[in-house]
Amino acid sequence: MTHEMILAGFGGQGVMVMGQLLTYAGMLEGAHVSWIPSYGPEMRGGTANCSVIISQEPIGSPIVTEATAVVAMNLPSFEKFESSLSSGGILVLNSSLIDRQSKRDDIKTYNVPANEIANSLGDARMANMVALGALNAALGYIVDTSRIMEAFKKIFAKKPGIIASNELAILAGVKHITG
Amino acid sequence: MTHEMILAGFGGQGVMVMGQLLTYAGMLEGAHVSWIPSYGPEMRGGTANCSVIISQEPIGSPIVTEATAVVAMNLPSFEKFESSLSSGGILVLNSSLIDRQSKRDDIKTYNVPANEIANSLGDARMANMVALGALNAALGYIVDTSRIMEAFKKIFAKKPGIIASNELAILAGVKHITG
Amino acid sequence: MNSKLYARSESLTDAPFHYCPGCQHGIVHRIIAEVIDELGVRKQTIGIAPVGCSVLAYEYFNFDIVQASHGRAPAVATGVKRVCPDSTVFTYQGDGDLASIGCAEVVHAAARGERITTIFINNAIYGMTGGQMAPTTLVDQVTTTSPYGRNVNQAGTPLCISEMLSTIQGARFIARVAVNNPSNMAKAKAAIKKAFQLQNSGEGFCLVEVLSTCPTNWGMTPLEAVKWLETNMIPQYPLGVFKDAGGE
Amino acid sequence: MNSKLYARSESLTDAPFHYCPGCQHGIVHRIIAEVIDELGVRKQTIGIAPVGCSVLAYEYFNFDIVQASHGRAPAVATGVKRVCPDSTVFTYQGDGDLASIGCAEVVHAAARGERITTIFINNAIYGMTGGQMAPTTLVDQVTTTSPYGRNVNQAGTPLCISEMLSTIQGARFIARVAVNNPSNMAKAKAAIKKAFQLQNSGEGFCLVEVLSTCPTNWGMTPLEAVKWLETNMIPQYPLGVFKDAGGE
Amino acid sequence: MSETRLMKGNEAIGEAAIVAGCRYYFGYPITPQTELMEYMAKRMPQIEGVFLQAESEIAAINMVYGAAGAGARVMTSSSSPGISLKAEGISYCAGAELPCVIVNIMRGGPGLGSIQPSQADYFQATKGGGHGDYRNIVLAPNSVQEMADLTMLSFDLADTYRNPVMLLGDGALGQMMEPVNLEERPFVPQEKSWAANGLGKRTKPNIINSLYLKPEQLEAHNIHLQNKYQRIIKQECRWEEFSVEDAELIVVSYGITSRIARSAIEMAKRDGLKVGLFRPISLWPFPSERLLTLAKQTRAFLVTELSAGQMIEDVRLATRQIKPVHFYGRMGGMMPSSREIYNQINLIVREKEAVK
Amino acid sequence: MSETRLMKGNEAIGEAAIVAGCRYYFGYPITPQTELMEYMAKRMPQIEGVFLQAESEIAAINMVYGAAGAGARVMTSSSSPGISLKAEGISYCAGAELPCVIVNIMRGGPGLGSIQPSQADYFQATKGGGHGDYRNIVLAPNSVQEMADLTMLSFDLADTYRNPVMLLGDGALGQMMEPVNLEERPFVPQEKSWAANGLGKRTKPNIINSLYLKPEQLEAHNIHLQNKYQRIIKQECRWEEFSVEDAELIVVSYGITSRIARSAIEMAKRDGLKVGLFRPISLWPFPSERLLTLAKQTRAFLVTELSAGQMIEDVRLATRQIKPVHFYGRMGGMMPSSREIYNQINLIVREKEAVK
Amino acid sequence: MPRPVFNQERCKGCGLCVVACKKNIIVISDSLNSKGYHSATCSDESACIGCIMCAKACPDVVIEIYK
Amino acid sequence: MPRPVFNQERCKGCGLCVVACKKNIIVISDSLNSKGYHSATCSDESACIGCIMCAKACPDVVIEIYK
Ligand SMILES: Cc1ncc(C[n+]2csc(CCOP(=O)(O)OP(=O)(O)O)c2C)c(N)n1
Ligand SMILES: Cc1ncc(C[n+]2csc(CCOP(=O)(O)OP(=O)(O)O)c2C)c(N)n1
Numbered sequence A, B: 001m002t003h004e005m006i007l008a009g010f011g012g013q014g015v016m017v018m019g020q021l022l023t024y025a026g027m028l029e030g031a032h033v034s035w036i037p038s039y040g041p042e043m044r045g046g047t048a049n050c051s052v053i054i055s056q057e058p059i060g061s062p063i064v065t066e067a068t069a070v071v072a073m074n075l076p077s078f079e080k081f082e083s084s085l086s087s088g089g090i091l092v093l094n095s096s097l098i099d100r101q102s103k104r105d106d107i108k109t110y111n112v113p114a115n116e117i118a119n120s121l122g123d124a125r126m127a128n129m130v131a132l133g134a135l136n137a138a139l140g141y142i143v144d145t146s147r148i149m150e151a152f153k154k155i156f157a158k159k160p161g162i163i164a165s166n167e168l169a170i171l172a173g174v175k176h177i178t179g
Numbered sequence C, D: 001m002n003s004k005l006y007a008r009s010e011s012l013t014d015a016p017f018h019y020c021p022g023c024q025h026g027i028v029h030r031i032i033a034e035v036i037d038e039l040g041v042r043k044q045t046i047g048i049a050p051v052g053c054s055v056l057a058y059e060y061f062n063f064d065i066v067q068a069s070h071g072r073a074p075a076v077a078t079g080v081k082r083v084c085p086d087s088t089v090f091t092y093q094g095d096g097d098l099a100s101i102g103c104a105e106v107v108h109a110a111a112r113g114e115r116i117t118t119i120f121i122n123n124a125i126y127g128m129t130g131g132q133m134a135p136t137t138l139v140d141q142v143t144t145t146s147p148y149g150r151n152v153n154q155a156g157t158p159l160c161i162s163e164m165l166s167t168i169q170g171a172r173f174i175a176r177v178a179v180n181n182p183s184n185m186a187k188a189k190a191a192i193k194k195a196f197q198l199q200n201s202g203e204g205f206c207l208v209e210v211l212s213t214c215p216t217n218w219g220m221t222p223l224e225a226v227k228w229l230e231t232n233m234i235p236q237y238p239l240g241v242f243k244d245a246g247g248e
Numbered sequence E, F: 001m002s003e004t005r006l007m008k009g010n011e012a013i014g015e016a017a018i019v020a021g022c023r024y025y026f027g028y029p030i031t032p033q034t035e036l037m038e039y040m041a042k043r044m045p046q047i048e049g050v051f052l053q054a055e056s057e058i059a060a061i062n063m064v065y066g067a068a069g070a071g072a073r074v075m076t077s078s079s080s081p082g083i084s085l086k087a088e089g090i091s092y093c094a095g096a097e098l099p100c101v102i103v104n105i106m107r108g109g110p111g112l113g114s115i116q117p118s119q120a121d122y123f124q125a126t127k128g129g130g131h132g133d134y135r136n137i138v139l140a141p142n143s144v145q146e147m148a149d150l151t152m153l154s155f156d157l158a159d160t161y162r163n164p165v166m167l168l169g170d171g172a173l174g175q176m177m178e179p180v181n182l183e184e185r186p187f188v189p190q191e192k193s194w195a196a197n198g199l200g201k202r203t204k205p206n207i208i209n210s211l212y213l214k215p216e217q218l219e220a221h222n223i224h225l226q227n228k229y230q231r232i233i234k235q236e237c238r239w240e241e242f243s244v245e246d247a248e249l250i251v252v253s254y255g256i257t258s259r260i261a262r263s264a265i266e267m268a269k270r271d272g273l274k275v276g277l278f279r280p281i282s283l284w285p286f287p288s289e290r291l292l293t294l295a296k297q298t299r300a301f302l303v304t305e306l307s308a309g310q311m312i313e314d315v316r317l318a319t320r321q322i323k324p325v326h327f328y329g330r331m332g333g334m335m336p337s338s339r340e341i342y343n344q345i346n347l348i349v350r351e352k353e354a355v356k
Numbered sequence G, H: 001m002p003r004p005v006f007n008q009e010r011c012k013g014c015g016l017c018v019v020a021c022k023k024n025i026i027v028i029s030d031s032l033n034s035k036g037y038h039s040a041t042c043s044d045e046s047a048c049i050g051c052i053m054c055a056k057a058c059p060d061v062v063i064e065i066y067k
């Protein structure tokens, strides 16, 4: 199985770190993984996105063009990447900021009010973690949630104070999907 | 017939101009001609030389390695280019500054006390013109002497005052050969 | 009711700037456009865009633009000006572009007394490439290539371009300005206007250094950035006219 | 009887210089060699040879030499010095090399306060390539690329490197000297010695500009050239110490 | 640190250089390689190495020249336009036979172009962007792990042959993160008796130089260089093959593109097509001999690059064109999908079938 | 001035440029091309043209970029190391499609090398010393007269295709004097509606640029360039042949070396050998098609260059190696004599005889 | 009566106009524009004195002042 | 007694030593050395005061002064 994902949002919404955590978690599970950011002109002020691949096979291009899953944290990202989803793919929408719905009927959409959930946990900046939890759950757990937390601890080794709250955010995202 | 000549001396002895005059004269006679200076490291302070080719056929390399004639205005030039003469070639030596003789017996040497002759005409700087006249005569007049003067007038158009004396120097060189 | 107290300059296109929120590149663009409008030289102006955040200047200015390679805008401007001696030619360059890689080109444009105007945006950092140290980065300032703060022993001290170029005879007018408040903005505009006017009257090389913010790479809000500029940059880079070689 | 009042320095090889008769490059070579001998640092010295008439410096100096590409000697010296921080590293550069193509490199070596010594031979011309205009060529001076005399409107005015570099904080010691007479020669040697001593005690960038003759390309006898230097170059390029940033 | 880490390609180069004993880095920022220099800015002070941001790419390569001349293991990096600026300096390093490592993380050109991945500097890297008859050893990784491995190899080859080595990646390899394992290796600093680092106990000065005023001497030096290059060609060709044995079509591709090609080939193999992959790892020396052998047993080649067609010339030269060499390239920062290449494979194979 | 004059090659280029309407020259001194810039320094002020000695080769090419962008006919010149420094700027000119003429009077390399004649910058000139997929038109004269003629042609081609043109000579051609005839030609300045010279009566600004941030756009621009290059390949191949019709061996050689080769061939023909000469005049586009035709009728080629073997790759590519391609080169400023090449011809022919 | 007009789609919510206005009548709105920025707007046009300070402070030329 | 020793083969006859010698005892000889230069020499060694001015003036390090 190969998961080819695009995670997109405004610069500042934390989509890069979201992708890195997922990639790291995949690596910890022993899968082939790759992460690559868009580093194009849209970086400044505009939208940012990254491609994440987690696969049982060696990875060809790290750049995802036909995605099995897309996370859109804002409207421009939704508009840009909706068409990149392959048939049967999964779309996680940050419904806090996106009031539209996909017109495609060959994909499965999950509306996650990520900002609101994060806000309710005390910090709107954790919306990305909510979305990450939701994505992983929506995909039927590409990685074990505990792996994400392990990755989190590695990447944010210097900020142990934020671990607990982010774990809650991830779990809230999972819960939003699993109900 | 192809004349491939090397004219060599100290920087300042005027071997470049000597070569250019001969080349120009050849051009005026409708021959194929080329002139090329050495522009190597020896330029500064050391010896200078140029290759002149005057030919009835199109010219290949402008750089002469097997010369039909060599003019050596000083000792280092003599030492450097004696061996470049092909068999049967002609060597014009400025005997004012070179007190040696070639040991080769397959060439023909003309000793020309160019500095002394020029001095006797009032200007030691015309030694090159003396040598030029001698060379042309020694080669049985590759060009008509008047062509050299025509060339001289073109090249030194801005210094008409020096024409007459230089003509004398050239003729003195011719005379030294023809006796 | 339809007349305007303040309207967008003709010398600006409609394209929205891509600059980060609060970045003062936009303010300087606006001032340049106003000056060119006021001098009535838009149709004879040729701008030289650098490599840096303002690389896309050609999308924003409503006159001819030549995009130059990194640092070489003064050389490109020289080529343009020699072909179009009656035009108004200016370069717009950042501190990486002008003070680092393009140092020789600006020194020699000044030495030639090249009749061009240079607007030099000193934001003490490489904006476009994501916040590396510039020659103008302050001592101890943290950037991505001076992560422990600019270390004098290792990376030297800030290069004061206006002071340096003022020693050059061919430099006609050199000033350093800031756009951090209305009064400085007025001075900035006056200096820039003068730098263009002198060019148009055939006098030598003119340069206006503008201290500018980079909220993004300084890691500050736009307002914090203005404050930081006032507290840290202006003391290191005093404002004023450094050279005005004219007799007037 | 065999002892010498004046003997060839150990820091010079036996090779005869290729310089033209009367060219002062040779005098400066001699002084540098003497200074290095006197400081006892020959075995730790690494010289950087430029592209210019002194490109063959590696044949004349009796210590390690790195031949650099045209103008980049200060960058090469930086690489060497960073690897060998306890060595004595100097560049020897002409005015084409340092003031023209290598302008950015010397400015930035100074700005970094790079612990190197630069000997800058200003002979107002490109010697090696046969007498073209240098940035330091005087106004109206005839060269092969200013055949009608250096035209201010077209080619600008002489670049005063010592004055310019003195504005840079990282520059520790900047002086301009000449070797046209015994007294100036003594001052030149003192300045060069100081520039090496400061380096060896770990202080910043030091540069000594030496006004020098190029009889060949100036079209003069060696003696005329010395006179011309006195009458024309020294007024344009005043001698003296321009910067001595030390406390002592 | 034999632990597996998730690193960007640019960072992996940096850490690998440090493992290989590199303690001197001189560079100038440019996207998409900047992370490498930023990594060095962080790491070098921690290990008493030297990180220096030069005033320009030209200054950087000349600092490298100086540091290499003084005997150090030294590196610089840049991306396409910055590498062009280094051309003269690289030619000097080659001429003076200075070991050094130059990294080019290629982006779209020509001119300012874009900052997206590209492979359009192949000619520049392998045929010499600078003047004169010289060659860099050019290594082309295709994964973050290989970015690290080939960086270490680069330093060794540079020292072994006293020659510049260029590590040729692209924006995608530089920016992407993959797991990477950086095994500590004992670094034995080589004695460089030729280095200009002060006479010390020597009596004969060491001279670093590429000037030979007499043409006879410069020709002799060039012959010496050419002999060295021949030795390198004999000893240092590197490549990877994938199911070429019975392939009727061999895709030739390097760097990031070779991964995409491999995915495409796997798709084609699932369809039963006989397709293989030949991936040059050393672009210079180019593994020509092996490719000629393969040419004799396959029916055609498909070269795919992120360029208008540059490596294809070396493939044509190597195979003596005894078999058709097809081409598929993307330019300006565009990357082909594996499906695109798969389609190309199909086109060629079907054409062949038609001819049969 | 249709009078025949004796001129140095360097000077002939200068005068020819002026005849062709060039009024802007930016350069930096370097042997062996300096006479060209010195000539311009003298002549330009006489005709109200602009001569400017730039502070460096980099500044010079960027001045050219500016002047060409403003619509002028403009030239720069240098020799090998200086051309390396122009690599980035040339790539920019190509990317922004600016017509300009760049002269390289080659000298020995690599590095500082020497100032003697060489042809070792062939790769740099024809495959692109700079980054990205671009091509210069490269013309290689072999006499002072042709220095002049091809200079004029260069300006026309540059304008016609909006492309940089490189005139590739060597130290010998630059330094030597030969008769040259410079016919005045009426110069009709071309209207360049794209030039950035001030809006004037236009309403839409003209932009000179090589940046295309979106890869789709940069790819489209590259495709546009490649199409142009294909057009140039079709229309602008130039070469000269000498007794190739029945030749059993064809010597391929350009520039100064082709003259020496021709002398050698004439010696060989006097011996009754069937030898011909193929001289590419345009090195890019390389006259491949014609060479392939010749490959079908001759028995072997001998490439001779002042390099370790660079053009030989294009000969191999062109001829698909259906016939053996031999090589004879000199390096570092050495020039072969015609006898040396004659000997090579004999060796090859005799070997062939032996095989017969 | 002077009236500031904000081209809200251009606004990046930097807040520089807010501090520039001596009348304190510029506020950053809650809603996001299509670029994701909270754009500035005038809370009380009637208080505007047409000093154009806001326009001059704005790096994005968002504001025009009508009279 | 001081004595200037000229390495005549190195001398280029530039004349700088001639003007440097306050004792006026250095002259340019008539004969050429192998490089073609008229080399300098001391016309009266006994008059030499060993001031080494000639040696310092010489660009070609031709002169050593023995004591
Ligand atoms: C030759 C070359 N080197 C490096 C770069 C990468 N680069 C782009 S912009 C830039 C620096 C920008 O900084 P600055 O000039 O200060 O402008 P700012 O973005 O701060 O306005 C650099 C190094 C390049 N494009 N070309
Ligand atoms: C890149 C490059 N450009 C140009 C040259 C040619 N060149 C050699 S020396 C020189 C200038 C020498 O003048 P200067 O630095 O003043 O030294 P001088 O000979 O006067 O002592 C030049 C331009 C070169 N070798 N390399």
Ligand code: SF4
Residues within 6 Å of the ligand: A044, C018, C019, C020, C022, C023, C024, C025, C053, C123, C127, C128, C213, C214, C215, C216, C217
């Ligand atoms: S990075 Fe800095 S300089 Fe560039 S646009 Fe953003 S704030 Fe302005």
Ligand code: SF4
Residues within 6 Å of the ligand: B044, D018, D019, D020, D022, D023, D024, D025, D053, D123, D127, D128, D213, D214, D215, D216, D217
């Ligand atoms: S050309 Fe000038 S600088 Fe060079 S050696 Fe001769 S006199 Fe000295």
Ligand code: SF4
Residues within 6 Å of the ligand: G004, G020, G021, G022, G023, G024, G025, G026, G042, G047, G048, G049, G050, G051, G052, G053, G054, G055, G065
């Ligand atoms: S014009 Fe003046 S008063 Fe009106 S909104 Fe702007 S700053 Fe405030």
Ligand code: SF4
Residues within 6 Å of the ligand: C022, G006, G010, G011, G012, G013, G014, G015, G016, G017, G018, G039, G040, G057, G058, G059, G060, G061, G062, G063
């Ligand atoms: S200054 Fe301009 S961009 Fe900033 S908030 Fe005000 S209107 Fe918006």
Ligand code: SF4
Residues within 6 Å of the ligand: H004, H020, H021, H022, H023, H024, H025, H026, H042, H047, H048, H049, H050, H051, H052, H053, H054, H055, H065
């Ligand atoms: S040492 Fe003094 S006195 Fe003696 S020759 Fe030299 S200059 Fe004259």
Ligand code: SF4
Residues within 6 Å of the ligand: D022, H006, H010, H011, H012, H013, H014, H015, H016, H017, H018, H039, H040, H057, H058, H059, H060, H061, H062, H063
């Ligand atoms: S100064 Fe030196 S080179 Fe000149 S004449 Fe005297 S001894 Fe000879």
Ligand SMILES: [Mg+2]
Residues within 6 Å of the ligand: C094, C095, C096, C121, C122, C123, C124, C125, C126, C127, C134
């Ligand atoms: Mg900046």
Ligand SMILES: [Mg+2]
Residues within 6 Å of the ligand: D094, D095, D096, D121, D122, D123, D124, D125, D126, D127, D134
């Ligand atoms: Mg000089």
